[in-house]
Amino acid sequence: MGSSILHVHSSQHTYPIIIEPGCRKRTFAFIDQYITRKPTKYLIITDDNVAPLYLEDVVHSFPSSETVETYVVPSGEQSKSFKQYEETVTAALKYRLDRRSLIIALGGGVVGDLAGFVAASYMRGIPFIQIPTTLLAHDSSVGGKVGINHSLGKNMVGAFHQPSLVLYDPEALLSLPEREWRSGFAEVIKHGFIADKDLLEWLVTHVTSFQEWDMDILSEMLYRSIQVKANIVQEDEKEQGVRAFLNFGHTLGHAIEAEAGYGAITHGEAVAIGIVYALRLSEKCFEVNLQSAPYLEKLKSLGYQLDIPKQLSADGLLERMSVDKKAYNQVIRFVLLKAIGKPVVQGMSGTVLLDELKREVK
Amino acid sequence: MGSSILHVHSSQHTYPIIIEPGCRKRTFAFIDQYITRKPTKYLIITDDNVAPLYLEDVVHSFPSSETVETYVVPSGEQSKSFKQYEETVTAALKYRLDRRSLIIALGGGVVGDLAGFVAASYMRGIPFIQIPTTLLAHDSSVGGKVGINHSLGKNMVGAFHQPSLVLYDPEALLSLPEREWRSGFAEVIKHGFIADKDLLEWLVTHVTSFQEWDMDILSEMLYRSIQVKANIVQEDEKEQGVRAFLNFGHTLGHAIEAEAGYGAITHGEAVAIGIVYALRLSEKCFEVNLQSAPYLEKLKSLGYQLDIPKQLSADGLLERMSVDKKAYNQVIRFVLLKAIGKPVVQGMSGTVLLDELKREVK
């Protein structure tokens, strides 16, 4: 089984993304090869689901001469809290990490975002690498957005802090529960919608179930989807322009996650619903037919629930959308599609959004 | 009375520092003149000592068409806490600050560091300006270092986030208590020691008391001292090299502040003691005579207490110094002087530092 590599350019540095089955077991070798300034010590941050599965593999890749500390946070979105942030900083201080120490985020998007924000702010910024273990993290581990949540909004506090290396081991995904595949796959679909119609077609043909994966198909999917993300973040590191397109499906998605209570619905499940809503708005706004039926059918056949959960209220969702980070002066900026692969950002009035929401929920 | 202006170049942008008596009353006019992208709204963050003195002056400078919110934190170092950080973010969210809103830090270094870190991390970074109201803040408001404290160390969490404008009103300093003049003046002296012997001489002649100030002398002192800081941070924005020189006197200074309990001794009082210690180490290490007696005499005549407080322990101070952000692999990196204006960074062993500490405390 092959290894593939992508390079992402950022204003801070260029970093490689390695996609290779089994690579988690050679973590130290990759660090040694790709990270030029030798770290003084290492702190692996992971969660309590991932730790029993893969922590040992990573730790054992280090020679005994290296100082490797580990810190395990509770799994789940609630670890992206101010409290967990402070506790993780405390751990880093107790382990005496210095400015040349390396933080290793081993886990999904929660671990990546939290550990990344700790790295971004610890002593005003130290290096970190990502070892993503969820499908969703193919998205979150690339591009340098890191951060934590606030009860008034997701990811409201954070930084742009680029990893020094991303080590993606598709084998490590095989232990993911169905629900987490669904969560991550929504971002793959999103990447198709905003930039790569061929990818959508490829997915319809090649992805038939989340239960069984051919390693080559899985690796290729990761590669193609990451390629879309990497191209966009390279062009617009700090979200001044095209990077906004990555929020396709996310404005409502975030609102649903927040309204439902973080964790009640996965990020990707919420995003899938947001995608359907954004497609509908796009068709209305631009009077086009995006012919997205086959892709939505694929989503349904993979177990997605594409309606807004009935217990949520339209007003509540609208209120959430208006505090979204992409809102300026309370005009909600929505990513819509003029065609598949042709996203635009559109200022939307509350009335139009509410009308469309009310077709589904009260 | 004149106005002077300095421009500081950073990788993010170039920002002006205005030094002008009364300028706080024209805050909006300066923003309008120097900040190209008009902010959607403003949040002034200040503390409960400064608010009754100057908040109204600043607020009244805005036309009624602008949305200006205010948030007052308790005065003192304890506001640079995780808790106050979270509460300030909560306020920003409640006021619905968006990515194009402007945070205004009105106060001393505490307000500047806290508000700056909120600005650096709120929605992954929004613009902010500094309106320093202490002498010490002539240092802290320039260079973009922002952050908060941890019980295990000062400024352990933070970011590099450059202000968009610094508005320095020397008039606003006239309400400072003696102790705060002393706190800030230590950084002026430090700037002299590391880069500008002429400034030291000028200070000996022109600064005779903190009770009475000629506005021109005060403005000139601010200008000259800021010039030293600005030159250094321009050359080394992210503290990879020469910026370390600014830590002259700070390694022990920080340790003293932490050991004594934040707030028991002011930053500058601690730094003054650290300067004396660093001068002594320098003379020992390089076998030179720095002839610093006249400057230390000036410090004493201005009320400085230059000995390490007797209740502190040498071991405790050493322990604190070894978790300093400038320590790598637990080698403590000290800024020493080969001559006045010729700083170097020197790795120092614990033994030498301890010996020297033990000449003063147990």
Ligand SMILES: NC(=O)c1ccc[n+]([C@@H]2O[C@H](COP(=O)([O-])OP(=O)(O)OC[C@H]3O[C@@H](n4cnc5c(N)ncnc54)[C@H](O)[C@@H]3O)[C@@H](O)[C@H]2O)c1
């Ligand atoms: N930074 C970004 O650019 C970005 C982009 C998208 C999403 N996100 C963030 O990512 C987060 C969601 O990421 P996520 O879905 O990976 O969440 P997650 O990290 O919570 O992982 C989901 C669940 O899977 C478990 N898990 C992880 N790896 C596993 C494995 N290999 N086998 C079995 N179980 C495993 C985790 O313990 C957790 O219970 C959200 O907080 C979201 O805001 C960030």
Ligand SMILES: NC(=O)c1ccc[n+]([C@@H]2O[C@H](COP(=O)([O-])OP(=O)(O)OC[C@H]3O[C@@H](n4cnc5c(N)ncnc54)[C@H](O)[C@@H]3O)[C@@H](O)[C@H]2O)c1
């Ligand atoms: N960011 C940096 O580069 C940098 C550099 C040096 C110091 N600092 C930080 O700065 C902080 C110390 O700054 P500081 O000494 O200004 O502390 P401070 O902000 O606490 O101000 C000192 C006291 O003076 C009061 N005060 C402020 N302005 C006043 C005025 N005009 N009249 C009367 N009272 C006034 C304050 O309420 C406070 O009680 C420390 O936390 C230190 O770590 C940061």
